[in-house]
Amino acid sequence: MYKDQPARAxxxxxxxxxxxxxxxxxxxxxxxxLEDGKITLPSVVFFNLEERRPVYGRRALExxxxxxxxxxxxxxxxxxxxxxxxxxxxxLGSAMPFKQLLGLFIGELKQRAEAVAGRAFEQVxxxxxxxxxxxDPEADREAADTLVAVAKAIGFDEVxxxxxxxAAAFDYERGIDREELVLIVDIGGGxxxxxxxxxxxxxxxxxxxxxxxxxxxxxxxxxxxxxKQLSLRGVMPLxxxxxxxxxxxFMPTHYHLNLATWHTINTLYxxxxxxxxxxxxxxxxxxxxxxxLFRLIEQRAGHWLAMQVEQSKIDLTEADxxxxxxxxxxxxxxxxxxxxxxxxxxxxxxxxxxxxVGDLLNKxxxxxxxxxxxxxxxxxSGVPALRxxxxxxxxxxxxxxxxxxxxxxxxxxxxxxxxxx
Ligand SMILES: Nc1ncnc2c1ncn2[C@@H]1O[C@H](COP(=O)(O)OP(=O)(O)OP(=O)(O)O)[C@@H](O)[C@H]1O
Ligand SMILES: [Mg+2]
Numbered sequence: 001m002y003k004d005q006p007a008r009a010x011x012x013x014x015x016x017x018x019x020x021x022x023x024x025x026x027x028x029x030x031x032x033x034l035e036d037g038k039i040t041l042p043s044v045v046f047f048n049l050e051e052r053r054p055v056y057g058r059r060a061l062e063x064x065x066x067x068x069x070x071x072x073x074x075x076x077x078x079x080x081x082x083x084x085x086x087x088x089x090x091x092l093g094s095a096m097p098f099k100q101l102l103g104l105f106i107g108e109l110k111q112r113a114e115a116v117a118g119r120a121f122e123q124v125x126x127x128x129x130x131x132x133x134x135x136d137p138e139a140d141r142e143a144a145d146t147l148v149a150v151a152k153a154i155g156f157d158e159v160x161x162x163x164x165x166x167a168a169a170f171d172y173e174r175g176i177d178r179e180e181l182v183l184i185v186d187i188g189g190g191x192x193x194x195x196x197x198x199x200x201x202x203x204x205x206x207x208x209x210x211x212x213x214x215x216x217x218x219x220x221x222x223x224x225x226x227x228k229q230l231s232l233r234g235v236m237p238l239x240x241x242x243x244x245x246x247x248x249x250f251m252p253t254h255y256h257l258n259l260a261t262w263h264t265i266n267t268l269y270x271x272x273x274x275x276x277x278x279x280x281x282x283x284x285x286x287x288x289x290x291x292x293l294f295r296l297i298e299q300r301a302g303h304w305l306a307m308q309v310e311q312s313k314i315d316l317t318e319a320d321x322x323x324x325x326x327x328x329x330x331x332x333x334x335x336x337x338x339x340x341x342x343x344x345x346x347x348x349x350x351x352x353x354x355x356x357v358g359d360l361l362n363k364x365x366x367x368x369x370x371x372x373x374x375x376x377x378x379x380x381s382g383v384p385a386l387r388x389x390x391x392x393x394x395x396x397x398x399x400x401x402x403x404x405x406x407x408x409x410x411x412x413x414x415x416x417x418x419x420x421x
Contacts (some may be wrong), residue, residue: 005026006023006025007413007421009158009421011124011129011415012106012124012412013167014105014126016043017074017223018043018189021409024417030409030410030414032116034057034116035057035112037404040406041058041347043074043077045072046068046071047060050414052092052105061317069165070092071090071091073089075189077104078224079101079102079263081132084098085099099146102147106154107154122158123160123420125162125415125419125420126148126162127163127167127409129163130165130194134220134222149336164193166213167408168196168402169199169409170414171402171408171414172184179200179202180373181197181370182196184196186377186408187353187381188380190224194216194217196215197212197214215360215363217356217357223380226380230312230345232346233311233344235309238333240284240290240292240293243285244285245284246285248279251284253339255293259302269300269302292329296329301329312392317383350389361393368393368394368395372393375402377408382404
């Protein structure tokens with residue numbers, strides 16, 4: 001397999017939150033440095049209104065936080081398989097189909113990788129979640145087809161897929177010295193993906209691995225869902241979520257649901273929404289929350305708040321509690337967030353992740369005791385409650401951590417070398 005030659009093709013892990021590009025080379029790490037020497041490019045595009053150009057990754061987040069006017073687009077991958085995909089968004093004053101937006105970002109990945117590699121890539125193995133869309137095979141196929149169309153439109157001639165949790169398995173397999181039955185648990189920003197796979201040093205070189213893959217599965221739950229639940233439970237009540245109306249009914253919930261979801265924050269800024277909220281204000285018993293909401297809207301601070309909530313979630317992986325300062329919105333305002341509150345907020349999501357792993361074992365006809373190793377990867381696999389529920393399911397297996405952000409890209413690089421030479 002020309003093992004002494006660098007691969008002709010690359011692998012792209014286009015993630016909901018972070019992306020990587022892997023390129024297999026003999027004796028070297030596969031992951032290409034995409035930004036400031038780092039192997040990840042955050043999956044973010046910022047359209048800077050003043051300079052009328054898109055910027056990507058960390059630079060995009062910086063420009064946004066520095067207060068440049070413009071639009072910050074995140075979680076682009078979750079548009080695949082959503083109804084929004086067929087629509088357009090307004091960028092720099094003109095309409096841009098979401099597909100084109102995906103092409104801009106993935107094209108940027110290709111260009112950066114090619115600049116570092118000093119060569120063009122014509123073939124690519126794209127990572128994909130086991131399901132782009134839960135329980136809807138047709139929408140799922142459409143999402144995959146869209147991704148292929150986007151990859152071709154930006155100049156790849158040949159495009160193929162590998163499941164993200166299989167790619168992660170190949171990365172782990174590089175370092176093992178005996179046969180193991182492994183459960184791969186990849187919990188990212190948008191999806192939780194699993195594979196049960198037989199790995200060994202001998203199998204590593206087999207071109208065909210279908211027989212080693214005992215089952216794959218997944219569910220559309222990831223870090224962005226955790227952010228939303230933490231926001232609704234811990235932060236949104238300060239902004240009127242759950243307020244009582246004089247009629248004793250609760251205030252309608254969709255405003256706060258939209259505010260806690262990255263893609264829909266902008267709906268709060270629409271004139272129509274503000275008028276509706278203003279007329280509702282007089283029917284609310286305690287208007288202090290909704291008044292804060294008005295301040296947040298006035299300051300266009302919705303995306304800022306969402307970023308604070310995400311950072312708090314990450315900090316709660318290490319800390320039991322923290323104070324989130326909201327002084328930007330109201331002098332002296334802060335809220336205490338605890339890990340207990342976070343875990344309570346995501347309890348039902350965790351239950352669905354656990355059920356999905358349980359189904360996977362059943363599908364493979366395996367008992368928990370037969371699994372030797374659980375290999376965790378993906379940023380959200382750091383959440384302690386997630387580790388705990390998986391440990392409860394598989395108490396006898398070894399639990400290992402991969403390269404949190406790099407395993408999939410490395411595995412895709414191996415796959416690209418195998419498929420395209
Ligand atoms: N220490 C941490 N504790 C909890 N969550 C974390 C931590 N570090 C990162 N995250 C979360 O991990 C997610 C990003 O992980 P990752 O980069 O693996 O996702 P992705 O590959 O882009 O998404 P996907 O594979 O679902 O498309 C984000 O939601 C981020 O908030
Ligand atoms: Mg991922």
